[in-house]
Amino acid sequence: MILLQTLLRITCVSLNTRLSSSESRIDQLETENAGEEKPKVAFYTALTDAETLGPNNTDITLKYSKVFTNIGNAYNPSTGFFTAPVKGVYNLQFTVFGYHAGNIGVDVYKNNQRIMANWERNDNNYVPEYFTKSLVLELTAGDxxxxxxxxxxxxxxxSDNYSTFSGSLLFTL
Structure with missing residues (x-):
């Protein structure tokens, strides 16, 4: 009987120590997370009301000037650049529309290096062409x-906003 009581006392002390340690760790995590604001990044833009752009003799950076959403202000409509504010994984998407076009296309650049080329041949100028692409990219702050x-x-x-560019932060790293 004394052995059983001793074992129970040791077990209770051990459980109380573990419980106290767990509670302490929870308090520490809550304190760390309380002061930490989770970044919010999301944007949705359309290109222009000007109708057809191109073809040109040189590559042209597209400036999606119609900004509908720009949470976190990471997209700059005057330059056409999205700048990652924090290290994380981002989802980016664009839709390209061509009408009376010939070749339609958009290339994706990361830090001035092309990472994706996209184009479509439109042989019938009276049939509209669309394509939509999505990317999931790991970016560091400033990319x-x-x-x-x-x-x-x-x-x-x-004004119908056929050609769009959007993105959002999925999670930080």
């Missing part, structure tokens, strides 16, 4: 993403 209209390609947009 820049922008879209380029390649030379010889066209893109179309109007």
């Amino acid at each position: 820049e993403i922008h879209l380029v209209l390649p030379s010889g390609c066209s893109i179309y947009d109007s």
Whole structure:
């Protein structure tokens, strides 16, 4: 009987020590997270009301000037650049529309290096062409993403917002 009571006392002390340690760790994590604001990054833009852009003899950085959402102000409509404010994984998406176009296309650049080329041939000028692409990229704070209209390609947009560029932070790293 004394052995059983001793074992119970040791078990209770051990459990109380573990409980106290766990509570202490929870308090520490709550304190760390309380002062830490989770970054919010999301943007949604459309290109222009000017209708057809291109074709040009040189590549042109696209400036999506119609900004509908820009939480975190990471997209700059005057430059066309999205700048990652924090290290994390980002989802980016764009839609390209061509009408009376020939070749339509958009290239994706990260820090001024092309990471994706996209184009479509539109042989029937009276049939609209669309394509949509999505990227999930790990970016560090300060990385820049922008879209380029390649030379010889066209893109179309109007007040109906056919050609768009958007993105959001999925999670920080």
